[in-house]
Amino acid sequence: MQKCIVGKKIGMTQLFDPNGKVIPVTVVEAGPCVVVQKKTIENDGYEAVQIGFGDISDKAVNKPLKGHFAKADVANKRTLKEFRLDDCSALNVGDIIKADAFQAGDAVDVAGVSKGKGYAGVVKRHGFARLKETHGTGPVSRHAGSNGPGSDPSRVMKGKGLPGHMGVENVTVQNLEVVKIDAENNLIAIKGAIPGPKGGVVFITDSVKA
Structure with missing residues (x-):
């Protein structure tokens, strides 16, 4: 049993x-x-x-x-x-x-x-790699980068990892x-x-x- x-x-x-x-x-x-x-x-x-x-x-x-x-x-x-x-x-x-x-x-x-x-960025929440920290990238090395295609289909695809509330999930x-x-x-x-x-x-x- x-x-x-x-x-x-x-x-x-x-x-x-x-x-x-x-x-x-x-x-x-x-x-x-x-x-x-x-x-x-x-x-x-x-x-x-x-x-x-x-x-x-x-x-x-x-x-x-x-x-x-x-x-x-x-x-x-x-x-x-x-x-x-x-x-x-x-x-x-x-x-x-x-x-x-x-x-x-x-x-x-x-x-x-x-x-x-709490609220977490994509590096902590999804394990994204950081952007370059040189050559004019600026103070945004932990940002998500490009969100998706520009011309076609011109939208963010479903399932894209984004910042948000992390934790408090059934595990x-x-x-x-x-x-x-x-x-x-x-x-x-x-x-x-x-x-x-x-x-x-x-x-x-x-x-x-x-």
Whole structure:
């Protein structure tokens, strides 16, 4: 069965393997999550489970969501995420998913929202090369240069890299290794970096490329 969990990024640290080699890891507070809803082919046309993470007070929940949580007989949750799994029949509404659903050595995909970097130029945002810095180019070496053909088709083509808001995008990092599980404290140590700032919500699933 496929595994999934919602967590909160704590930050990065390092662990050591039995040979003394340093392993950079990101620590995630994963769960406990609760199954809030099951979707079926009969009712919804596809199979999926919706899980919730992070308790929240009644006053911070609107009326439709209060009814949604009351129907499932679960506590109010801050984050809801739907996962399409191979076998959803193994999970039922009210089931708890904890960090020990994963094991050390598992390959996982981690999805989250990347850090916001504000307004950025094309060199930082798209990796453009700089223009010449001599022979009269002037103080514009980090500008984008020509935007497109002059006579035909006389327009900027779709997909042209331009300055703009950088970051705050959905990013998935694939095929990362689970280094350590701390089931007592619901912590997962994942090798390498994952998207988002400290405190950001991330979604962990089995790797599709493993």
